[in-house]
Amino acid sequence: xxxxxxxxxxxxxxxxxxxxxxxxxxxxxxxxxxxxxxxxxxxxxxxxxxxxxxxxxxxxxxxxxxxxxxxxxxxxxxxxxxxxxxxxxxxxxxxxxxxxxxxxxxxxxxxxxxxxxxxxxxxxxxxxxxxxxxxxxxxxxxxxxxxxxxxxxxxxxxxxxxxxxxxxxxxxxxxxxxxxxxxxxxxxxxxxxxxxxxxxxxxxxxxxxxxxxxxxxxxxxxxxxxxxxxxxxxxxxxxxxxxx
Amino acid sequence: xxxxxxxxxxxxxxxxxxxxxxxxxxxxxxxxxxxxxxxxxxxxxxxxxxxxxxxxxxxxxxxxxxxxxxxxxxxxxxxxxxxxxxxxxxxxxxxxxxxxxxxxxxxxxxxxxxxxxxxxxxxxxxxxxxxxxxxxxxxxxxxxxxxxxxxxxxxxxxxxx
Numbered sequence: 464x465x466x467x468x469x470x471x472x473x474x475x476x477x478x479x480x481x482x483x484x485x486x487x488x489x490x491x492x493x494x495x496x497x498x499x500x501x502x503x504x505x506x507x508x509x510x511x512x513x514x515x516x517x518x519x520x521x522x523x524x525x526x527x528x529x530x531x532x533x534x535x536x537x538x539x540x541x542x543x544x545x546x547x548x549x550x551x552x553x554x555x556x557x558x559x560x561x562x563x564x565x566x567x568x569x570x571x572x573x574x575x576x577x578x579x580x581x582x583x584x585x586x587x588x589x590x591x592x593x594x595x596x597x598x599x600x601x602x603x604x605x606x607x608x609x610x611x612x613x614x615x616x617x618x619x620x621x622x623x624x625x626x627x628x629x630x631x632x633x634x635x636x637x638x639x640x641x642x643x644x645x646x647x648x649x650x651x652x653x654x655x656x657x658x659x660x661x662x663x664x665x666x667x668x669x670x671x672x673x674x675x676x677x678x679x680x681x682x683x684x685x686x687x688x689x690x691x692x693x694x695x696x697x698x699x700x701x702x703x704x705x706x707x
Numbered sequence: 708x709x710x711x712x713x714x715x716x717x718x719x720x721x722x723x724x725x726x727x728x729x730x731x732x733x734x735x736x737x738x739x740x741x742x743x744x745x746x747x748x749x750x751x752x753x754x755x756x757x758x759x760x761x762x763x764x765x766x767x768x769x770x771x772x773x774x775x776x777x778x779x780x781x782x783x784x785x786x787x788x789x790x791x792x793x794x795x796x797x798x799x800x801x802x803x804x805x806x807x808x809x810x811x812x813x814x815x816x817x818x819x820x821x822x823x824x825x826x827x828x829x830x831x832x833x834x835x836x837x838x839x840x841x842x843x844x845x846x847x848x849x850x851x852x853x854x855x856x857x858x859x860x861x862x863x864x865x866x867x868x
Contacts, residue, residue, distance in 0.1 A: 519759050519768050520768065
C-alpha cells in the first residue's frame with residue numbers, strides 16, 4: 464500500500480532556532496536550492512543539492528524521501544554524515560532522534576521500522592572557520608555518482624580543528640571516513656596526506672557495477688580525498704594530481 | 708478490490724473530471740484517457756525526460772506521479788504549450804537548427820527548455836546544458852538543441868539570434 468503524505472504541510476519547511484537548522488522531511492530539493500537559510504547555514508547542502516538529479520526531479524523529490532530511500536550512491540545521506548545531522552523519527556510510540564551515522568544501515572536500508580516516518584532532520588548551523596567541499600564524478604550532470612565526497616571542516620591557522628568526510632557510492636552505505644582522524648590537529652604535509660589516503664584505502668570496500676569497477680572507485684575516492692583536503696586548506700599544491 | 712477514484716483537475720486550461728485507478732500514472736492518464744499523446748513515455752522511471760509536463764507551473768516527470776495526485780492541480784502538456792503559441796518561437800528554432808531528428812525526446816526537451824527560459828532570460832550554454840541534463844536525446848548529439856535554446860533566448864531579448 465502506498466500512502467501519499469504530500470499534503471502534510473507540517474512536515475515541510477526550513478527553520479533556524481539558535482544553533483540548529485531544522486528541515487522538514489517534505490522540503491523539496493527545489494526548495495533547498497532556493498533557500499537563503501540553507502545557503503547561509505548549510506552551504507555544503509546548498510552545493511550538493513545542485514547535483515541531485517535534474518530540475519524536473521528536484522521539483523518533486525524531498526530530503527526526507529531521499530534519506531529514507533538510502534541509496535548509497537545518492538548525495539544527501541553522505542552530506543548528513545559530513546554535517547553531523549540528527550534524524551527525527553516519529554512512530555506510534557512517539558518521537559525519537561538518531562545520529563545520521565547510525566541511521567544508514569545498508570543498501571536502501573535504514574534504522575526506520577515499517578511503522579515509522581522520518582519527519583525532519585536537524586543540522587548544526589555552520590560556525591566560524593567552517594569550510595566545505597563537495598565533488599562527485601558522474602557520467603552526466605545530475606546522475607547518481609560513480610564516487611562522491613561531501614566534506615565539512617573547521618580550519619584554523621591551516622590546521623583542521625575538525626574534519627568530517629562523507630563518501631558516497633563507495634559501498635553499501637555512505638561512509639564517514641576514519642581517515643579524517645589522521646588529518647585533524649596536525650600540520651598537513653604531503654606525507655601526512657599520503658598516510659590518510661592509505662587509511663582511506665584500508666577502510667574502503669567499493670562494489671563493482673556497470674558504471675565502474677571496484678578498483679576504479681577506490682582510485683577515484685583517493686583522488687577526491689586529496690583534492691578535497693587541498694581545497695579545504697586552500698593549498699592546491701597538496702593535491703598530487705593538480706596541475707601547477 | 709481497488710475502485711476508481713474521482714479526480715478533478717485542469718489540463719491545458721480545460722476542466723477535466725475523471726475516474727481513475729489509484730495506480731494509474733499521470734503519463735498513462737494523459738496519453739490513454741485524454742489522448743494527449745505528445746507526452747512521450749521512454750524509460751518510465753524518471754531518467755529520460757520524455758514525459759516531462761508542467762504542474763502548477765513547474766516541470767515534473769509525469770511517469771513518476773500518479774494521476775490521483777493531480778487532483779486540484781493545473782497540468783500543462785506539450786499540446787497546451789504548442790496550441791497557445793507560448794513556445795512557437797522555440798519550436799521554430801528547433802526546426803531551423805535541426806534540433807530534432809526522430810522527435811521522440813522533443814516534447815520533453817521543449818518543456819525543459821521553456822522552463823529554463825521562463826526562469827532565466829539569457830542563460831549561457833553551460834546553464835542550458837545543465838537544465839536539459841535530465842532529458843535524453845539519442846539522435847542529435849545535443850549541440851543543435853543547445854543552439855536552438857540559445858538563439859531563442861537571444862531572440863526573446865530582442866537580439867539577433
